[in-house]
Amino acid sequence: MNIKQKSQMLALLTLTAVSTSAWAVEEGDQAPIFDLPSIYADHPAISTASLAGKTVYVDFWASWCAPCLSSLPLYNDMYHKYKDQGLEIVAINVDNPIEDGLDFLLDTPLDFLIPADPDGEAAELFEVIGMPTSYLIEPDGTVKLVHMGFRSGDIEMIEEAIRDSLGGGN
Amino acid sequence: MRAFRTTLLLAICSLMLFSCADVRAWERGYLAREEMAWAPDALESSLNDHIFFSKEASSGGNSAAGGGCGCN
Numbered sequence: 001m002n003i004k005q006k007s008q009m010l011a012l013l014t015l016t017a018v019s020t021s022a023w024a025v026e027e028g029d030q031a032p033i034f035d036l037p038s039i040y041a042d043h044p045a046i047s048t049a050s051l052a053g054k055t056v057y058v059d060f061w062a063s064w065c066a067p068c069l070s071s072l073p074l075y076n077d078m079y080h081k082y083k084d085q086g087l088e089i090v091a092i093n094v095d096n097p098i099e100d101g102l103d104f105l106l107d108t109p110l111d112f113l114i115p116a117d118p119d120g121e122a123a124e125l126f127e128v129i130g131m132p133t134s135y136l137i138e139p140d141g142t143v144k145l146v147h148m149g150f151r152s153g154d155i156e157m158i159e160e161a162i163r164d165s166l167g168g169g170n
Numbered sequence: 171m172r173a174f175r176t177t178l179l180l181a182i183c184s185l186m187l188f189s190c191a192d193v194r195a196w197e198r199g200y201l202a203r204e205e206m207a208w209a210p211d212a213l214e215s216s217l218n219d220h221i222f223f224s225k226e227a228s229s230g231g232n233s234a235a236g237g238g239c240g241c242n
Contacts, residue, residue, distance in 0.1 A: 064199040094196035123196040130195050
């Protein structure tokens, strides 16, 4: 191997090492597979395998994120409205320590699944860019909607996408 | 040999960029903590800012509102 070839090889290796960051999950992609413990010590772990065949709304939230906190009670109402039609809501808490998230849940009880992801393992898989970010996942595992941030009026758009995914019910 | 040295230098410099770790979206709670604030006393900081504004007829530029979660 001559000097030129060595230089090219070194440049290629460096580029490969530097460009290891993954791409964010987008609409039309397959949702990443995760398996996380519940934020509640006495609740079972939550995995994508246990949610197979359902319409799942995955939301990443934290106690320090104001829009996340305003969205969660609205998601709770939506969960009660559509759970009989097969909707599951999985609100992944990324607080570290998880006690910060539990403090919020003491005042605002939520009835859907809340896994704890203090090390950001699932957030890393989804390559979450901002908080909150949510993903509507179809029963076949395809991401139908990616929604970042939460402003007034967003819930109608999200509800419409969920209704559409559940088969136009209600 | 010179080309190889230049590439080696560039490679080392590129690899050193790994030390510039970015704060991921889900880690921004750390930035919102009290101990991460520039000024330890918010009241004193706001008073100093007000005095500076009065003296210089200028305001802003020293800090930004929000906890740094990037969600506003």
